[in-house]
């Protein structure tokens with residue numbers, strides 16, 4: 001087997017053995033079409049107060065500006081499919097029910113990177129939502145799925161319940177191709193757009209100013225009344241536009257090791273936030289995705305839901 005193919009095969013096998021569900025590889029190049037989609041999205045101010053997205057726009061689509069001598073981007077998917085569980089999904093978004101995915105996946109990525117250094121003398125850097133990278137764009141180009149009208153990357157076996165992580169390396173590997181859209185796409189479906197309670201979703205485009213996920217996780221300012229009035233029981237994040245998606249039904253994939261739901265979050269009584277101190281919050285929630293959002297915001301979210309019940 002030629003050397004490049006042998007390395008590529010070995011990297012993919014190692015990734016799967018470490019617990020990643022799928023792996024694709026693309027050249028470390030700029031996708032100018034996707035970069036333009038991103039720039040136009042910013043021009044419409046659909047990023048709301050996520051101002052950091054306006055920085056480093058060139059880097060987002062050019063791995064060579066992140067890793068010197070970058071040749072390939074190894075893209076990995078990790079499933080957080082939770083459909084066999086009996087929990088109520090609506091108050092905490094499914095992605096956040098485990099230990100923080102940034103922590104879990106970073107550890108796995110470093111294991112892969114160390115393996116590459118040791119066995120193939122390959123160097124690079126790994127990222128999971130931790131640097132300016134158009135992650136969905138690379139995953140799409142690596143053949144790991146298609147982009148749905150809900151804007152998510154949808155994989156034919158895993159649905160959209162996946163995290164994307166990337167490893168940018170200094171070695172040219174064998175590259176994958178995009179999935180054929182005709183084989184796998186939204187066709188005439190429009191369920192997610194119709195189900196979005198706030199009208200945040202147009203086909204293939206999200207407006208964060210209206211999105212419940214944005215307002216319950218990221219927005220540090222007051223949630224506008226037009227969004228607040230549409231929140232039913234979403235305490236943290238929102239999964240509506242994914243729950244209704246036919247590609248998310250009957251998925252067989254198991255959730256990635258270390259991303260299982262944890263009891264603290266599964267059994268969470270959100271009224272406990274009312275009297276929680278910062279030190280209690282840190283002690284209990286430090287390794288969860290809720291910690292990044294902060295106690296002040298979580299208290300506001302809890303109060304908002306409480307006011308709906310009274």
Ligand code: B12
Pocket residue numbers: 033034035037038041050093094095128129130131132133134135136137140147150151152153154160161162163164165204206208211213214217218236237238239241
């Ligand atoms: C900002 C952000 C948000 C914002 C905006 C979301 C959005 N749709 O843009 C908010 C706070 C709302 C959010 C919510 C969620 N997020 Co978020 N978020 C991000 C972040 C940091 C940047 C995304 C971004 O650049 N948006 C701007 C738009 C223009 O870019 P884009 O959606 O990535 O689209 C690109 C490509 O898909 C392509 N493209 C766009 N349209 C089309 C159409 C076609 C036909 C084609 C071919 C290509 C194409 O061009 C775009 C630019 O490259 C990424 C991490 C990262 N670094 O990429 C995570 C990320 C997108 N989020 C993720 C997750 C899990 C979520 C939530 C499920 C969490 C939750 N339950 O509350 C929701 C999903 C809501 C939704 N429907 O998107 C995952 C998504 C995994 C997946 N399967 O797609 C990511 C990749 C994090 C990760 N590392 O896994 N998120």
Ligand code: SF4
Pocket residue numbers: 195196197198199200201206210211212213214238239240241242
């Ligand atoms: S996450 Fe919720 S509010 Fe945001 S676009 Fe999807 S359904 Fe709409």
Ligand code: SF4
Pocket residue numbers: 148149150151185186189190191192193241244245246247
């Ligand atoms: S719900 Fe329908 S339109 Fe929306 S992403 Fe899924 S298949 Fe596409």
